[in-house]
Amino acid sequence: MTTVRETIRRESANLTLSERKIGDAVLADYPFGALQTIQELAERTGVSAPSITRFVGKLGFAGYQEFQRQLITEVRESRRSPLQLKATEKLGSAGSFLADYARRATERIHEMSASVPQEQFDRVLTLLADPNRAVFLVGGRISDNIAGFLSVHLKQIRPKVHHLPPNPEHWPDLLLSIRKQDVLVLFDFRRYQRDLEHLAEIVAKQCRPSIVLITDKWMSPIARHSDHVVALPIEIETAWDTLVCAIAFAEALIVKVSEMNWPTTKDRLAAWDRLRLSPPSQPLEESDDR
Structure with missing residues (x-):
């Protein structure tokens, strides 16, 4: 799974000046910098809410809510313990495990x-x-x-x-x-x-x-x-x-x-x-x- 951070960096050359400003703000306090309302992020970066919508669209998200859901998923992944990872492990054949x-x-x-x-x-x-x-x-x-x-x-x-x-x-x-x-x-x-x-x-x-x-x-x-x-x-x-x-x-x-x-x-x-x-x-x- 590609992270939002990796996507922002990959698409940086295709972003406008305002969109890069948004991206920099998100990366500066990642991922929590974008886990606020779109209005709060707009105020913090000095750009408009429609600019933020266009920014997340360029990253491949249908909207700001989907963008935030991806960030929340990443936060959960970063906190997964061995007990949680056990539920999705794929050990394969015991005879050829090594x-x-x-x-x-x-x-x-x-x-x-x-x-x-x-x-x-x-x-x-x-x-x-x-x-x-x-x-x-x-x-x-x-x-x-x-x-x-x-x-x-x-x-x-x-x-x-x-x-x-x-x-x-x-x-x-x-x-x-x-x-x-x-x-x-x-x-x-x-x-x-x-x-x-x-x-x-x-x-x-x-x-x-x-x-x-x-x-x-x-x-x-x-x-x-x-x-x-x-x-x-x-x-x-x-x-x-x-x-x-x-x-x-x-x-x-x-x-x-x-x-x-x-x-x-x-x-x-x-x-x-x-x-x-x-x-x-x-x-x-x-x-x-x-």
Whole structure:
């Protein structure tokens, strides 16, 4: 199902100046910015009600009510739990479940490669690879494991990488050090966490770093505070959403950040291994450049 957000962005080139103004207002507080009366939206945007009607018509809706019904459906989808997803799951044959699940996961990876532009990946990559920027990472109840995975690898590659601890009471210690030039990366998928939204709001207002949100197509509310929003596929027709795309996206970042300045990364990895309590086995042949 294509979201209203995706449709607005797809049709942006075909919109008039007034219609783009409406679209910008809807996206600025998505989806709640359009869950008001047509008169209230007209007043907020400074355009006429007929212009809003023409706007939703260009998006393919029969009227403003149908447009709002679609937004309400998206809100419901963004809050679906495993118990609700269980009612619509399609497990297929038990004898070939693993192979079928691998196929579905592969399809989600291909979907990600088609829906996330290379330019967007490169913008996030540039932020994370900049040694002058400190990087702070955190995720939700499940997705924080991916934030931790990414942070562990980034710490080996470059300095000034911080994974926020699980207890929010310990966050201020790190947040006090965030500067405007730094980066905050948040992972938040449907059944979004309010504490992460509150964190993003506070940091956006008080610290103003670049905020990168990794989320799904329904968009975490954190999107309204973010500079970069990466929407990844998570539906896989089971009671449990998949984070395979989030892991693949994180792994791709790790590979490319390490390659942005490989000589520095190489030296840091070598120093890291020398300082480990249980260093790995030495290679059979030492390089001559030591």
